Amino acid sequence: MARKSVTRSTKLGPEERAAAIASMRDRELDILVVGGGIVGTGSALDAVTRGLRTGLLEARDFASGTSSRSSKLVHGGIRYLEQLDFGLVREALIERGLLLQRIAPHLVKPVRFLYPLTKPVFERFYIGAGMLLYDAFSWSGGRPPGVPHHRHLSKRQLAKAMPGLDKDAFIGGLTYYDAQVDDARYVANLARTASFYGAHVAPRVRVEGFLKVGERVVGVQALDVESGERFEIHAKQVVNATGVWTDDTQAMVGARGGFKVRASKGVHLVVPRDRFQSKIGMILRTEKSVLFVIPWGRHWLIGTTDTDWNLDKAHPAATAADIDYLLEHVNQVLAVKLTREDVEGVYAGLRPLLAGESEQTSKLSREHLVAHSVPGLVVIAGGKWTTYRVMAKDAIDEAVAALDGRWSESVTQDIGLLGAEGYQAAWNKRARIARAFDVHRVRVEHLLNRYGVLTDEVLELIKERPELAEAVPGADDYIQAELVYAASHEGALHLEDVLARRTRISIEAWDRGVSAAPVAAALMGEVLGWDADRIQEEIENYLRRVAAERASQLEPDDAAADRVRLEAPDISTILAELPSAADAPVATAPKPGSAKSAASRTTRAPRTGRTPQAKRPAAGEGPR
Numbered sequence: 001m002a003r004k005s006v007t008r009s010t011k012l013g014p015e016e017r018a019a020a021i022a023s024m025r026d027r028e029l030d031i032l033v034v035g036g037g038i039v040g041t042g043s044a045l046d047a048v049t050r051g052l053r054t055g056l057l058e059a060r061d062f063a064s065g066t067s068s069r070s071s072k073l074v075h076g077g078i079r080y081l082e083q084l085d086f087g088l089v090r091e092a093l094i095e096r097g098l099l100l101q102r103i104a105p106h107l108v109k110p111v112r113f114l115y116p117l118t119k120p121v122f123e124r125f126y127i128g129a130g131m132l133l134y135d136a137f138s139w140s141g142g143r144p145p146g147v148p149h150h151r152h153l154s155k156r157q158l159a160k161a162m163p164g165l166d167k168d169a170f171i172g173g174l175t176y177y178d179a180q181v182d183d184a185r186y187v188a189n190l191a192r193t194a195s196f197y198g199a200h201v202a203p204r205v206r207v208e209g210f211l212k213v214g215e216r217v218v219g220v221q222a223l224d225v226e227s228g229e230r231f232e233i234h235a236k237q238v239v240n241a242t243g244v245w246t247d248d249t250q251a252m253v254g255a256r257g258g259f260k261v262r263a264s265k266g267v268h269l270v271v272p273r274d275r276f277q278s279k280i281g282m283i284l285r286t287e288k289s290v291l292f293v294i295p296w297g298r299h300w301l302i303g304t305t306d307t308d309w310n311l312d313k314a315h316p317a318a319t320a321a322d323i324d325y326l327l328e329h330v331n332q333v334l335a336v337k338l339t340r341e342d343v344e345g346v347y348a349g350l351r352p353l354l355a356g357e358s359e360q361t362s363k364l365s366r367e368h369l370v371a372h373s374v375p376g377l378v379v380i381a382g383g384k385w386t387t388y389r390v391m392a393k394d395a396i397d398e399a400v401a402a403l404d405g406r407w408s409e410s411v412t413q414d415i416g417l418l419g420a421e422g423y424q425a426a427w428n429k430r431a432r433i434a435r436a437f438d439v440h441r442v443r444v445e446h447l448l449n450r451y452g453v454l455t456d457e458v459l460e461l462i463k464e465r466p467e468l469a470e471a472v473p474g475a476d477d478y479i480q481a482e483l484v485y486a487a488s489h490e491g492a493l494h495l496e497d498v499l500a501r502r503t504r505i506s507i508e509a510w511d512r513g514v515s516a517a518p519v520a521a522a523l524m525g526e527v528l529g530w531d532a533d534r535i536q537e538e539i540e541n542y543l544r545r546v547a548a549e550r551a552s553q554l555e556p557d558d559a560a561a562d563r564v565r566l567e568a569p570d571i572s573t574i575l576a577e578l579p580s581a582a583d584a585p586v587a588t589a590p591k592p593g594s595a596k597s598a599a600s601r602t603t604r605a606p607r608t609g610r611t612p613q614a615k616r617p618a619a620g621e622g623p624r
Helices: 014-026 036-048 086-105 122-139 155-161 184-196 243-252 318-332 386-402 421-427 430-437 443-466 480-489 493-503 517-528 533-551 556-566 569-576 579-583
Strands: 029-034 054-058 108-117 151-153 172-181 200-205 205-213 216-224 230-240 261-272 281-285 290-296 299-303 344-352 368-374 378-384 477-478
Touching: 014 054, 014 200, 014 230, 014 281, 029 036, 029 216, 036 054, 036 184, 036 386, 054 184, 054 230, 086 108, 086 122, 086 172, 086 386, 108 122, 108 155, 108 290, 122 172, 151 155, 155 172, 155 216, 155 533, 172 184, 172 290, 184 200, 184 493, 200 299, 205 230, 205 243, 230 386, 243 261, 243 344, 243 378, 261 368, 290 318, 299 318, 344 378, 368 386, 378 386, 421 430, 430 443, 443 477, 443 480, 477 480, 480 493, 480 517, 480 579, 493 517, 493 533, 517 533
Parallel strands: 029 054, 029 230, 054 200, 108 281, 230 378
Antiparallel strands: 108 172, 151 172, 205 216, 216 230, 261 299, 261 344, 281 290, 290 299, 368 378
16 A cells, blocks of 8 residues: 555544554654644644654643643733833734634634723823834734734723722723633644644653764654553654753753753633623733733633742642732732632643743743754754744754755745634534534534634534533533544543643633543543543542642642642553553664564563653653
C-alpha cells in the first residue's frame, strides 16, 4: 500500500497516535517539536504547513501545564502601554485580530471590559489616551480589529452597566474590548490541525534525553508513557518549546539556552455569574499588578496573582493566602461581598518569564527569545499566549535556516484551525441544524462555539446514540457526546484529560467533576478499550486529584500547598512506575536511509506490577 503523504483526517485518536509514533520512529524528521503547549503545537503547525516532515511530542496531555491555566484572554496587554512596551502591544493586537476573524472565529470571541476611574479629569484623560493608542495599534495590521473601539462612561452609565459595583467605588470609567478563548480547547484543536496537515502528533510521549553526534543534536530518546516502550527519533532539527521546563530540558543536552526562564504563579477563582450583576468584565489596579474580572459563560473568572514559584512545575498549587488575596481585592469594589463559599473552582498556572535584573516577576519580560543553543537544537522561551503564532514562526524560521535547501515562508497567518472554515455560515443556520438533529438550539450554539463546523461530527454521535445528548451529571453545560468525542477525535487518553481540559468541568462544577467522573470514565472506556478495573482506576485517580487540590487550597503557604497537592500522583507518574516503563529496552530508530524494519524494533513489554519511580518528568508543555 502506498504511504499517505498527508494525513487529511480530523481525528486524533488512539490509532492516529500509534501511527504517528511508528512513523517518527521509522523515518528521520525534518523538525521535531518537544512540548505540546500553545507554542509547541503552533510550531508543529507552522513547520508542517511549510512542507517539512514534522513531529510533535508532549510528555503529558496537550496544554496540561501553563497553556490551560491562563486568564483565557487573547489581548494586547493594555497594562504594557504604561511600561512603554509598544512593540509587544501592537504585535499582540494584530494577532488578536487574526485569531478573531481568520484563524479561529469559532473559538476566540470578543469580550468587553471596564477600566474604572477614581479621580476626575486627569485620570480620564490619561487612561483615555492609552486606550486611543490601543485602538490605533489594533488597526495597524492592515485589517479591521474585529472589536469595537473604547467608550467613556459616566457614573450613571457605569451603575447601569454594572449594578453589582459599590456605588461609591468609582466616579465613572472607560470600556474597551479584548477577546477570550478556552485556552486548553484551542491547543487541542491546534494539535489536531497540525495532524490534519500531516504532522505526526503524539501526547504522553516523554523525552528522556537527546541523541548527539559530536556536539550536534540529531534526535531524542523517547518513552511512550502509555505502553512503556522506549525508542529513538531522529530529526534534522529539534525545537525545545517546553515553557517553564525550558531550563530542565536544556540540561538534558548539557547546554543552557543563553537565557534563564523563571516561573511566576498566577491563581484564578471561578465564581457563579449570579453572585454579582454586571454586563461587562473589569480590570482593576492592585499594588502588585492588575486584577481581571472576566465573564466566562455562566461564571466569572477572577485573577490573577503574580508570585515567584520554585516548587513542582507540573502541579502548581493555590494557597489559602492566594484565594484570600483575590477575594479581598475584588470585594473592595463589590456591593455584595464574595466569600470562600462562593468559589466554585480554583486553578493555578505558571507563566514562563525571561529572567532579568528585577526580583519581581511582574516586572520580568513578556517578550520571547529564540536561540540555537547547540547545533541541531532550537530553544524558544518567554512570550505570552496571544502571540504564540509569532513565536512559533520565529522558532521554525531559526530551525529552517540551518536546514539544507530552500523552504517556504510561514503561512499560518492564512490557515484557519479545524472547524473555522464555514463557521459563520453554520452559525447563521444553527436553528436548522437543531431541527435536523432534534437538539435544542442552545445546545447547537454551545457546540458551534467549541467545535465550529466539526459540530456535525459530534451530532452524528448523537444521531447514532440518542442518549449521548443527555447532560453530563453535575455539569449541565456539557453533553455526553462531547466526552466520547474527546477520546475518539481529540487525543484524550485519561479521564483527567477530558474533565480538566477538553471540557472545563474540573473548575466549573461545584463538585469539580466528582459526579461526572463515573459517567465520563465509562464512556471513554468504550472508545479506549478499558476494562472495569481500568475504569475504576481512572475514577479513583481523578478523585484523589480533586481531593488534593481542595486540601492544598486550605494551606497557608506555597511549600505546604505543594506538599499536599503532590499527595495525589499524576497519571503519568503512575504509568511510569510500571515495569515496562522502567525496564523496557530502547527501540533504536534507523539512521536515515536504513532499511531496518519497524517490526524488529518493537519493545512493548507486559505490565505485571509497579516499581518505585526514579525521576519526575522534566519535559512538559509550552508557555502561554
